[in-house]
Amino acid sequence: MAAGNQTRVTEFILMSFSSLPSEIQDVLFLAFLAIYLVTLMGNSLIILVTLADPMLQSPMYFFLRNLSFLEIGFNMVIVPKMLGTLIAQDTSISFLGCATQMYFFFFFGVSECFLLATMAYDRYVAICSPLHYPIIMNQGTRVKLAAASWFPGIPVATVQTTWLFSFPFCANKVNHFFCDSPPVLRLVCADTARFEVYAIVGTILVVMIPCLLILCSYTLIVASILKIPSTQGKHKAFSTCSSHLLVVSLFYVSLSLTYFRPKSNNSPKSKKLLSLSYTVVTPLLNPIIYSLRNNEVKNALSRTFHKALALRKLIL
Secondary structure, three states: OOOOOOEOOOEEEEOOOOOOOHHHHHHHHHHHHHHHHHHHHHHHHHHHHHHHOHHHOOHHHHHHHHHHHHHHHHHHHHHHHHHHHHHOOOOEEEHHHHHHHHHHHHHHHHHHHHHHHHHHHHHHHHHHOOOOHHHHOOHHHHHHHHHHHHOOHHHHHHHHHHHHOOOOEOOOEEOOOOOOHHHHHOOEOOOOHHHHHHHHHHHHHHHHHHHHHHHHHHHHHHHHHHOOOOHHHHHHHHHHHHHHHHHHHHHHHHHHHHHOOOHHHOOHHHHHHHHHHHHHHHHHHHHHHHHHOOHHHHHHHHHHHHHHHHHHHHHO
16 A cells, blocks of 8 residues: 555454444344354364363374364454454454454464364375374374474464554554454555565465375375275275365365455455355364264264263262
8 A cells, every 4th residue: 555644553443244234244143153152162072072082092183183272263363353343333453452363363374274284194194004104193293293283373473463563554444354464454554565475475385385285195195095906995095084175175265265366356245255264164164074074073972972961860
């Protein structure tokens, strides 16, 4: 944005869904509240079950537990404030609050990109080297891989957020339901060319490197599966990674459509709709996909439910 009337911005106004009639906003509030509660309960349940059930102690469920932690954090950063803008028309957010929201949005988003790549590598080792799987993916290795997945979010979020919020602002109305980088950048009244180059290069690296790792892993997985002589063996091998492929597809397709489309085609409404897909919908679908498409998780949930009922009977 060209230099203009600089003002000291102490808070931002989230436009959110203010252009919609109040009746529709009420319906959206109820829908997003229900999704938010189901997301928190679903992901929390996966964390508890994978911690408590002795049958779910393999590396795959360790990484799934990390993914559920990420999804809960991702959701809590975005949705509560969005619900406030819908029901209470509380559209203001402090300068520090906006920066904090953006920081954790980038942190959880970048970490999820790398964690999904780690989960793809885990599936590759499990299917292509099943005999060496327990040795390769031992306790130490899985902890290091999880830490390596979480760490990149810190420098990316720190540089992106501190650099953007060091610019002077000419306005404070953010045409989005949360403090995302592109709509906030439009409020800057300074030369942002270097920042935009950094943001594009950073986004390409953060999205493409994990995506290439996932593609390589699944190319090797498919090649290995095709060598299995029995149809039953092929089906079993595909079923172990189908849930992860679904999650990856949902996350990366919506993310790519948001950040790699030409600017001329990016209307604010379409951006909000696409942003909802990976900030609200994907965290909801993850526990559903992993529970409904995974017999081990379904059996573990059943065992946990029956244990809870038995414990309740003893207490009563």
